[in-house]
Amino acid sequence: MNLLIIRLLIFAVLFYAGLKLYSLYRQHKLSQQKQPPERVEGSAMVRCRWCDVHVPESEALRFEEKWFCSSAHRERYIQEQKDRDPS
Numbered sequence: 001m002n003l004l005i006i007r008l009l010i011f012a013v014l015f016y017a018g019l020k021l022y023s024l025y026r027q028h029k030l031s032q033q034k035q036p037p038e039r040v041e042g043s044a045m046v047r048c049r050w051c052d053v054h055v056p057e058s059e060a061l062r063f064e065e066k067w068f069c070s071s072a073h074r075e076r077y078i079q080e081q082k083d084r085d086p087s
C-alpha cells in the first residue's frame, strides 16, 4: 500500500516537472519569436530639409527634429526661419 503511494508521488512529481519544463520551453520559443529583427545602425536615410537630398542618418545634421545634409544648409534654414518670423 505504501509502495503505491510512493509510486503515485513519484509520478506526480515527474508529471509536474514535465509540465514545468514544457512551459519553460514554450516561453523560450515565444521570447525567441518576439525578438525584433536586428536594426542596422546608421542605415536609415533622412531627407535634407533644404535641398531634399537623402543622406544617411549617421552623416546628417539635426535641428529641431529636422534633418540637414550639411551645416551650411542647416544655417540657411535657420536663417530663413529667422527672416520669416522675426521675434
Ligand SMILES: [Zn+2]
Pocket (backbone or CB within 6 Å): 048, 049, 050, 051, 052, 053, 068, 069, 070, 073
Ligand atoms: Zn542639403
